[in-house]
Amino acid sequence: MAVPTLGSAWTALRPPLRQGILEAVASLGFERMTPVQEGTIPAFTQNSDVVVEAATGSGKTLAFVVPVLELLARSQTQLAHGEVGAVIISPTRELASQIFGVLDEMLRLSGLDYKPCLVVGGSQSATSTADELARMRELGPDILVGTPGRLEDVLCGRLKRGKKTKSGTITAAGGVRGRPSASAQRLEVLVLDEADRLLDMGFEASLSAILAVLPKQRRTGLFSATMTEGLSQLMRAGLRNPVRVQVQVQDRRGADSSSGVISERRIPATLTVAYLVCPPDRKLAQVLRHIQSSGPQKYIVYFSTCAAVDYFYRLLRRLLCPAAGAVPGGKPALRAERQRLARLFRAGYPISVHSLHGQMVQKKRQATYGAFSALPAGEAGILLCTDVASRGLDIPDVDCVIQWDPPTDPKSFAHRCGRTARAGRSGSALVFLNPGSEEAYVDFLALRKIPMVAGRYLWQGEDGSITDSAPPGVVGVDDDDDDEESEPEPESERGSEDSDDGDADDRAPAVKRPRRRAFPAAKYPPDTRSDELIDMVRDVAASDRDIYKRGNVAFVSFVQSYLKHEAMYIFRAKELPIIEAARGFGLLHLPSMPELRGRPTARFARYAIDTDTIPYLDARREEQRVARLAAAKAAAQESKSARKKLRKDKAEAWSNAREERAQAQARKRERIQRRDAAAKAREDEMLARINDPSLRELLAKDPLLAKQMLSGRDKSLRDMAQIAAGRRERSGPRGAQSLEAIIEAAREKRRAQAASRSSSSSSEEEPDDWEAMARKEKIRARLEAKTKRRRFTFNPGFSDEEEEQQ
Incomplete structure (x- = not known):
C-alpha cells in the first residue's frame, strides 16, 4: 500500500539512485519521498556531510539508509574480511534493531551483496559477549548497526582495565584494550541517529573513542528531531562543512487568510x-x-x-x-x-x-x-x-x-x-x-x-x-469544606489592626482566607x-x-x-x-x-x-515469605527473651557485684591486718634484740621513729642489731657485746684511720676533732642529698664531746 507523502518521486533524484535501490524502495510501498528524504539524500550522496533536523515520523531512517547503500555501491574499494564500510549508531537497542531490520530488508530487495550485523549490549555474562564477538569476527560484516558501548568494543577493543574520560582516553594506570573485532580504516559512511539523545544518555566517552579510530576522509550524517548545544559541539568535532537540512512542519488550519500567517509546528500536522x-x-x-x-x-x-x-x-x-x-x-x-x-x-x-x-x-x-x-x-x-x-x-x-x-x-x-x-x-x-x-x-x-x-x-x-x-445529580463540592483547613491571614495583610488612627471598634476584623488546597475542589x-x-x-x-x-x-x-x-x-x-x-x-x-x-x-x-x-499468589514465593516471616518472628522473640534475660541478669549481677565488693573489702581489711600484725611482730622481734635500755626507752617514746628505723628505710640500727646477735651466737653468752661497745669500737677505728692520715712531721699528736668530722659528714650528706633521695640516718642520742667528757 502506498504511503501518501508530499515529496517528489524517487526517480527525480539527481544524481539518480541505482536501479536495485529504486526497486527496493518501491517494493516497500514508498512511491514518493518525504521532505526530509528529498532534502537529505541528494546532499548525502554527493559526498557532503549532513546535519538533519526533522520532526519525528518524517522518514529519517530511509533518509540515511538509502545514501549508505548508494555510497557503498559507488565506492570502488573492495572491503576485505573484517573491514567495515559503514557504521550506524543508535542510542537504544530497540531503535538499533529497527534500523537493522530496514537495512536488511533493503539489502534483500535491492540485491546488493553486503553483510550487515547488529551489535547491541544487554548480554547477561562476559561469556555471552565473547561468543557474540567471536561470531561477528567469523561473519566479517560490511555494515555495523548498534549502540555506542558495544560498537566501541568492536571497533576499539574491549577495555579490560582502566577508566575512560569523556574524551575517550584511558586514564587509569595499566588500562589495556583487547584486539578489535573489526577494522574501520576503510570506512566510507558514519551515521548517528538521534544524535542529541546519544549525548544525553552519557555516551560521549564511547563516541569520542569511536571517532578516534575512524578515518578523517569519510561521510558523516547526524540525524535528530531536535538540535542541542552538545550536538553543535559534535558537529564541529566530527563534520567538515556540513549541509544542514531542517524540515519544518507548518499548520495552515489555524492560519489567518487575510494575513497569510502560517504557524510552525515541531510535530506532524x-x-x-x-x-x-x-x-x-x-x-x-x-x-x-x-x-x-x-x-x-x-x-x-x-x-x-x-x-x-x-x-x-x-x-x-x-x-x-x-x-x-x-x-x-x-x-x-x-x-x-x-x-x-x-x-x-x-x-x-x-x-x-x-x-x-x-x-x-x-x-x-x-x-x-x-x-x-x-x-x-x-x-x-x-x-x-x-x-x-x-x-x-x-x-x-x-x-x-x-x-x-x-x-x-x-x-x-x-x-x-x-x-x-x-x-x-x-x-x-x-x-x-x-x-x-x-x-x-x-x-x-x-x-x-x-x-x-x-x-x-x-x-x-x-x-x-x-x-x-x-x-445528572452531580454537583460541585461544597466550599464550606475549606473552613476546616483555613488559617488566619498574616499580620501584614490584615486591615488596620496596628494603626494608631481611630478607635479599636473601627479596626477591620481579622480576615480568614482559605488555605490553598491540593486542587480546587469546586472545579472538579x-x-x-x-x-x-x-x-x-x-x-x-x-x-x-x-x-x-x-x-x-x-x-x-x-x-x-x-x-x-x-x-x-x-x-x-x-x-x-x-x-x-x-x-x-x-x-x-x-x-x-x-x-x-x-x-x-x-x-x-x-x-x-x-x-x-497479604499473600503472594505464587505459592513458592508465599512459602518462602511465610518461612522468612516465621524466622523473623522467632528471631524477634528470641531477641526479646534475650533482652529480658539480660535485664534480669543485670539486676542479679548488680546484687552479686555489691556482695562481691563487700567481700573484697573484707578480704582487703584482713590482708591489711595480717600485714600490720606481721610488721608489728618483726618490730617487736628487732626491738627485743636491742640490749640498750636507754635506746629502747627512746624508741618507745617515739613510735614513728621506731617504725622508720625498723621498717627498712634506715638499716643502721637493724644492721647493728644483727651484727650484735651474730657475735653473740659466735662467742656465746660470755662474749656478747653491748651496743656501747660496738660504738666505741667504731670510734677507735676512726681515730686510727685519722692518725694514719695525719702528717708524719708533726711532733705532737693532734687531738681528734670529732666536730670537724661531723661537719664534713653533714656536707657530704648534703651533697649526696642533691642527687639521691634523702635517707634517714641513725642518731645514737649523744655527741662525741659528751663521750670524751665521760
Missing part, C-alpha cells in the same frame, strides 16, 4: 495533542474510559519510572486480562471480580497489555517489542513504557499516545507523541496535568512550537456509557465511579502482595522523579497533590518518606488490613 487537567487519582479511570470510548486501538502509555511501568503492567493485567490463577479464591472469585470490573469498564473486546523499560533484560525487551509491533490493525493493545521507547521507534498502527506523567526532559515530549501519526497517518496524543502550576505547561510547549488543545473529561453513566458531560465535582475503581484497585492490592509492594515502590519513585523535572518552575513539588497521587496508585497506606512531612496525611484513608497477612 496530522497529530492532535490534547491535555487534560484532572486530579491524579482519576487518571486510571480516564485512561480506561478513553479506551472504552475509542474502540479497539493500539495505545502507548508513558510513565516517568520503570517501577511505575512494572506496577501498572501487573495491575492492568489483573484488571483487563484476569486469569483463574491470578485471582485468589478460584473461579467464583474470578467471576465476581469480572462482574465488579464490568460495572466500571466495558470494552467488549480483548485487550493485550505489554511493558517495556530500560531495566528489563534484553530478551524480554525484544520479545515485548516484537509482540506489540506484530499486533495487526484492529486489535486492541496497550504498551506501558518509559522514555526508552520514545525515540525513533516505528511501531506500526499506533493510534494514540497517552502520557500519564509529562517527561522530565521537555525535549522528550515531541518524541513521545511522535510514536503515532507517522509517515502521513493521523494520530492523537493525550497528556495528563495536575491542577495548579502544571497548567502553565501548555503555554510552555506552545513556545516550543507544540500546540495543544484542551481535552475532554469523560464521565461514566449508570448504564456504563461514556460521555463528556457530568451525569465528585466522580463516584472513579472512586469505585480506586477502591477496587486497593482491594486487588490487598489480595496480591506483589502488586501491593510494587505499588509502594512505584509511588516513591514517581515522587523522586517529580523532584527532578527540568521545568521546576512549572512542576513544583510543594504544589503536587501528593495525597491524591497516592490514592491514584491505589496505596493501602502512605509510605514513610520525607516528602510527606507537612502534608495533610490525615486526609488519606488507610486500608484496614494487617499488611503481613
